[in-house]
Amino acid sequence: MIEKALSGSKGYWIWIFILLGVIATGSLFWLRQFNEGLVITGLSRDVSWGFYIAQFTFMVGVAASAVMVVLPYYLHNYKAFAKITILGEFLAIPAVIMCMTFIFVDMGQPFRIVNVFLHPSPNSMMFWDTVALSGYLMLNVLISRVTLDSERKSIPPPKWIKPFIIISIPWAVSIHTVTAFLYAGLSARPFWMTAVLAPRFLASAFSSGPALLILLVLLLKRVTKFDAGKEPVQKLAVIAAYAMSLNVFLIGMELFTVFYSNIPEHMTHFQYLFSGEGNLVPWMWTSVILAILTLSLIIPPATRRNEKILAVACVTLILSIWIDKGMGMIVAGFVPNPFGAIIDYAPTIPELMISLMVYALGALILTIMYKVALSVRESIA
Amino acid sequence: MGIDRRSFIKIAGLSALGVAAKSATDLIAGVDRPNEAVRTGKRLAMVIDLRKCKADDGCTDCIDACHSVHNVPDFRTPAGDVDKKVEVKWIWQDHFEHAFHEHEHEFLKEKIRHKSVLLLCNHCDNPPCVKVCPTQATWKREEDGIVMMDWHRCIGCRYCITACPYGSRSFNWSDPREVLKQTDPSFPTRSKGVVEKCTFCEERITRGQIPACVEVCKEGALVYGDLRDSDSTIRNLLRSNYSIRRKSGLGTQPEIYYIV
Numbered sequence: 001m002i003e004k005a006l007s008g009s010k011g012y013w014i015w016i017f018i019l020l021g022v023i024a025t026g027s028l029f030w031l032r033q034f035n036e037g038l039v040i041t042g043l044s045r046d047v048s049w050g051f052y053i054a055q056f057t058f059m060v061g062v063a064a065s066a067v068m069v070v071l072p073y074y075l076h077n078y079k080a081f082a083k084i085t086i087l088g089e090f091l092a093i094p095a096v097i098m099c100m101t102f103i104f105v106d107m108g109q110p111f112r113i114v115n116v117f118l119h120p121s122p123n124s125m126m127f128w129d130t131v132a133l134s135g136y137l138m139l140n141v142l143i144s145r146v147t148l149d150s151e152r153k154s155i156p157p158p159k160w161i162k163p164f165i166i167i168s169i170p171w172a173v174s175i176h177t178v179t180a181f182l183y184a185g186l187s188a189r190p191f192w193m194t195a196v197l198a199p200r201f202l203a204s205a206f207s208s209g210p211a212l213l214i215l216l217v218l219l220l221k222r223v224t225k226f227d228a229g230k231e232p233v234q235k236l237a238v239i240a241a242y243a244m245s246l247n248v249f250l251i252g253m254e255l256f257t258v259f260y261s262n263i264p265e266h267m268t269h270f271q272y273l274f275s276g277e278g279n280l281v282p283w284m285w286t287s288v289i290l291a292i293l294t295l296s297l298i299i300p301p302a303t304r305r306n307e308k309i310l311a312v313a314c315v316t317l318i319l320s321i322w323i324d325k326g327m328g329m330i331v332a333g334f335v336p337n338p339f340g341a342i343i344d345y346a347p348t349i350p351e352l353m354i355s356l357m358v359y360a361l362g363a364l365i366l367t368i369m370y371k372v373a374l375s376v377r378e379s380i381a
Numbered sequence: 382m383g384i385d386r387r388s389f390i391k392i393a394g395l396s397a398l399g400v401a402a403k404s405a406t407d408l409i410a411g412v413d414r415p416n417e418a419v420r421t422g423k424r425l426a427m428v429i430d431l432r433k434c435k436a437d438d439g440c441t442d443c444i445d446a447c448h449s450v451h452n453v454p455d456f457r458t459p460a461g462d463v464d465k466k467v468e469v470k471w472i473w474q475d476h477f478e479h480a481f482h483e484h485e486h487e488f489l490k491e492k493i494r495h496k497s498v499l500l501l502c503n504h505c506d507n508p509p510c511v512k513v514c515p516t517q518a519t520w521k522r523e524e525d526g527i528v529m530m531d532w533h534r535c536i537g538c539r540y541c542i543t544a545c546p547y548g549s550r551s552f553n554w555s556d557p558r559e560v561l562k563q564t565d566p567s568f569p570t571r572s573k574g575v576v577e578k579c580t581f582c583e584e585r586i587t588r589g590q591i592p593a594c595v596e597v598c599k600e601g602a603l604v605y606g607d608l609r610d611s612d613s614t615i616r617n618l619l620r621s622n623y624s625i626r627r628k629s630g631l632g633t634q635p636e637i638y639y640i641v
Contacts, residue, residue, distance in 0.1 A: 037573040038537075039555035044466040048539040048552060108537015108552065108574025115516040115536050126515035126540055187509060187631040188546035338548050338628075339479040 001152065004375035005368040011223065012371065019364040026357020029350045030105060038108060041351040046343035047334040049106070051351050054326035055358065056102035058208075060179045061201060061325065063095035063136065065209015067172035068239050074165050080231040086151075086373050087220075087228075088213055089144040092172075094365035096137040101358045125182045132175045139168045144369075152376045176201045189333045191269035194257070200250045201325065207243035208321040210236040211314035216370075218311055226374050230307075237310055241298040244317055248291055251324075269332040272342060279346050280331060283323050290320035423525040424506070424608040425581060426636035427595070428618045429499050433602035436474050436497035443499065443594035443603060447472045447579070450593050452570045454557030469551040471579040472501040472594055481627060481639075493641065499603075501594075502549040502579040503627065503635030504528045510541035510550065519576075525607075526636065527581045537574040546628050547635070550578045608636070 008016075033040050043050050069088035072078035104110050121127045143165055150157040180198035183189065214236050220226045258266045273284045297303045297313035304310055336342050347355075434440075447453070453471055456464040478485040480498040508528050511521050518534040519541055521527070542550045556573040564570060568584060571577055582592035590596070595603045606615035615638075618624075624638040 037553065037555040039467060043554070045468055045542075045548075045551060045554075048542045103538075106538070108539070108576075109535065109572075110537075112516075112534070112536040115518070115534055119516045119518075119534070121515050121517050123512050124515040124540070125513065126538065130515070182540075186513070186544050187633065188544055333543075338546050339475065340482040341479065 001148070001372050001376065002368075004372045008371060012367075015367065016364065019360045019367070022360035023357050023364065026353050026355075026360065029353040030357065033105070033350060033354060034110070038106075040348060042346050042348045043351075044343060044345065046337045046341070047331060047345035049330055049334070050345055051327065051347040051355055052102045052106040054330040055355055056099050056106075057179060057201075057329060058322055058326045059095050059098045059102065059362075060133070060176055061205030061321075062209050062212060063092045063099060063133075064172045064176040064202070064205045065213070066092035066140065067169050068206050068210050068236070068243075069213070070165065070172070071169050072235070074162075075169070078235075080229075080235060083228045084213065084217060084232045084236075086144060086148060087216065087370065089140050089147075090369040090373060091209075091213060091216070091366065092140045093137065093144065093369065094362040096133055096140070096175075097365060098358050098362040099133055100137075101361060102355075105354050105358065125178060125185065129175075129178045129182055132171070132178045136168070136171050136175050139164055139171060143168060148373060148376055152380065154380060173202065176205050183329075183333060188338060190263075190265045191333045192329075193266075194254060196250050196254055200247060200254070203243050203247035203250055204321045204325050205243075207240045207247055208318050210240040210243070211317045214240070214314050215311060215318075218307065220370070220374070224374055225378065233307065233310070234305065237298060237304050237313075240314070240317060241295075241304065244291070244294060244298065247321070248295065268336050268340075272335050273328055273332050276342075277344075278335070278342070279344050280328060284328055287320045287323035287328065290316040291324075294320060423610075424636070425504070425525045425527060425586075426606065426608045426615060426638065427501075427581075427592075428604040428615050428624065428638045428640060430602045430604070430618070430622075430640045431496060431498060432640060433600045434497075434499060435600055435602070436499060440600075441474075442597045442599065444470075444472050444474070446593045446597040449563070450565055450568060450585075452557075452561055452564055452568055453577075454553070454560045454571075455562070456555075456557075456560055467552075467554040469553065469557065469577065471551075471577070472499060474498065475500055477641075481625070483628065483630075484625070498639065500547070500549070500627075501637065502528060502581070503547055503633070503637045504579075504581055506634030506636060507632060509544040509546065509631075509633055513540045513544040515540065522583070525586075527583050527586075528578075529580055529583065530577060532569065532571050532575045532577060535575040537576065539576065541576055546631055546633065550576050552576050 029040075041050065041052075066088040069081050069085045073081040073085045104113065107113055116127060116130055143161060146161045147157045177198045180201045183192035184194060184197040186192060214233055217228045217233055217236075221228070255270070258270060272278050273280055275281065294313050294317040297309055298317065303313070331345050335344065448455070448471060451471060454469050456467045456469065458464045474497040476494070477496040477498050478489070478494045480500055485494065504527055506521075506526060508519075508521055511519055511528060514520075515538060516534050516536055518531045518536070520529055522529050537552065539552055542552060553571055553573045553575055557571050558564075561570065582590070582594075585592060592603075592605055595605045604615050604618055606613040608616065610616065618640070619638060622640045624640050626635045626638055629635065
């Protein structure tokens with residue numbers, strides 16, 4: 001099936017070569033990081049996780065969100081998602097690969113990463129996250145491969161694949177829950193010490209993921225012959241609207257607990273994010289404004305049903321969550337530090353270029369997989 | 382092909398289940414249970430008597446001794462100052478108001494507020510860094526409770542730095558060997574990309590010596606010993622003086638005690 005990725009229009013090949021160019025450029029920066037050490041990033045002894053781990057956290061959400069098409073389609077037999085389910089599953093695969101790559105580039109000794117498997121440590125949430133993410137990757141590769149193969153042969157998917165599809169649903173929830181547990185169980189970091197972190201992660205994932213899928217479906221409609229129709233896009237929009245409302249509600253819960261209790265070590269992190277001189281202050285207020293804008297566009301049916309306005313709302317939604325659950329979430333965990341000092345952080349150019357490399361890698365894998373899936377569809381039709 | 386794939390999946394699934402079951406029992410049995418071996422063995426700890434410590438007069442003997450015998454790199458900015466961003470430190474000083482910032486208040490005696498306090502790894506009885514390490518590159522030693530490090534196994538994920546409430550762990554953001562002016566051949570140097578910290582001079586303890594910082598302190602401000610031995614100097618000191626520990630409310634059971 002993969003040979004279908006090797007024949008495409010001029011535009012297709014230009015896009016592929018742009019992505020390969022970005023990957024090549026980013027790789028040079030990564031080689032520099034590999035030689036000189038993580039000193040070329042903006043990270044420090046006080047803020048020891050930053051842009052890479054922020055992107056990792058955001059992408060785990062995108063990966064998990066595949067469940068928002070898989071669940072209605074397979075559990076509730078919701079036929080309108082028939083055409084886009086494979087797109088959701090195929091989105092999860094590069095998303096997980098990107099998560100793993102972001103972890104890889106964050107390591108001080110990247111080639112020792114096999115030690116995680118050689119010395120399995122069930123007391124570490126990082127071990128469980130590795131298990132959850134690799135398992136989820138294998139499940140999605142298996143399921144999408146088998147279902148697409150059946151589609152190509154115009155036969156129903158084999159019965160044995162059904163249990164794997166069912167397992168993939170709670171598994172998707174688990175990857176983001178365990179990712180929240182990476183942060184939420186650390187007594188050293190009061191900002192993350194909240195039971196609402198995993199639910200927040202899920203709500204933000206189930207809004208940003210479907211929003212991204214809407215944008216991809218609308219894009220495919222413009223650049224390919226693929227048209228999913230209006231109904232699945234509208235259904236995804238409703239899912240994104242509910243999940244985003246829930247996300248904002250949960251942030252409100254957090255703010256109430258933190259500020260009504262008046263415990264300084266919980267409040268200082270929010271104060272760093274929203275007031276004062278910190279690098280993130282303008283970003284966080286942007287995130288707030290974008291969230292309000294998103295809700296006012298995506299909740300009223302009149303604006304939601306207009307695909308152009310919906311596309312804008314999806315962009316603002318993704319940006320809002322990308323800021324809040326990425327950099328805001330990770331960096332504020334470290335600032336103020338355990339000594340009460342505010343040591344700021346900003347990513348460097350090499351750090352951004354390496355991250356861009358990972359995004360380009362994900363986009364490349366996604367492009368190839370969507371190309372294969374849509375070519376299979378066209379050959380049947 | 383279908384049969385092959387199916388049997389492969391079966392085997393893969395069963396082995397994954399096996400690993401999960403073993404891990405789950407380990408998880409339940411191993412973590413947070415009082416360690417019997419340590420209960421019967423030693424529990425090494427340290428008392429820092431801030432009344433005797435001359436850090437405020439500019440004394441850095443313990444820091445110099447420790448950092449020189451352990452080949453601790455001294456990262457500097459181009460201007461020659463200590464590079465706070467990437468600094469590696471095993472034992473260092475900070476003001477009381479930072480080290481004990483939960484004890485800080487508006488009317489605290491000025492002399493105490495700005496007092497320099499020696500800080501190092503607390504060798505917690507319940508170390509959060511050990512719990513989070515995904516490769517067991519850091520662990521609590523059974524026989525004496527020292528929190529150890531394996532610099533050859535560490536993958537540099539910095540999860541331990543994130544989990545430590547005391548800022549006691551340093552990461553080598555670049556190659557430490559490049560900034561070492563002198564190297565003590567009897568102690569390993571580290572590579573870039575690994576975490577390091579105080580190991581309570583376990584290499585000296587093995588040779589029957591006491592920690593370098595304790596040995597070099599002329600004021601006797603650092604006292605080191607076994608908490609399980611009720612006649613030890615350290616136990617006598619704790620019996621006869623009021624002592625505090627950093628962030629004791631977190632349940633980490635830090636084993637560095639301060640007499641203010």
